[in-house]
Amino acid sequence: MSHLTMIKPLTFCSFKHRPSSHIQSLFRKLTMTATLGAVIAMSGCSLLSVYKIDLPQGTPITQTEAQKLKVGMNQNQVLYILGSPAIKDTLEPNRWDYIYDYKAGTDGSRKGIANVKNASQHLIVYFDANGVVTRIEGLESLPVS
Missing domain, CATH: 1.20.5 (Single alpha-helices involved in coiled-coils or other helix-helix interfaces)
Structure with missing residues (x-):
């Protein structure tokens, strides 16, 4: 017998012995x-x-906060009450715009907070050349509280 005939073929998966x-x-x-x-x-x-984050942009101001503003206040007093404006236009330096937009993310949606779009909350404060408030517009666009 030769040495090749003595070696059995090696099978890894023999399905012959298992039933179908x-x-x-x-x-x-x-x-x-x-x-x-x-x-x-x-x-x-x-x-x-x-998860989506809430996107607040600008300064959220309520009517009660904005009603603290009075004609005759200076710019520092306005900054103290409302904070920095969203827009200080270099072409119109005597006008400050406080704009607020909000897009509810996961947490805001769960809490039922509505979106604020297209700068619908927009407060405008006008100053004279000396930095004294002369006019305030947009109080009606702000939320009550």
Whole structure:
């Protein structure tokens, strides 16, 4: 006998000794596991969403805060009451614009906070050449509280 005929062929997956029903059962389990995993993964995509931050832009001012402003105040007093304006126009330095926009993110939506769009909250303070308030516009566009 030669040395080549004495070596048995090595088989890693021999299906000869297993009944076909066992293979079918194994294939069914594998298919069910893969299907269940895909269903869970897809349901997770629809249930969970990306966290979105709230986007406040500008200075939120209420009517009660803005009513503290009086004609005759100076610019430092206005800064103390309202803070820095959103717009200080270099072409019109005697006008300060306080604009506020808000886009609700995940937390704002959960709390039911409405969006404020297109600068609908817009307060304008006019000064004379000496920096004294002469006129205030837009109080009605601000929220009460």
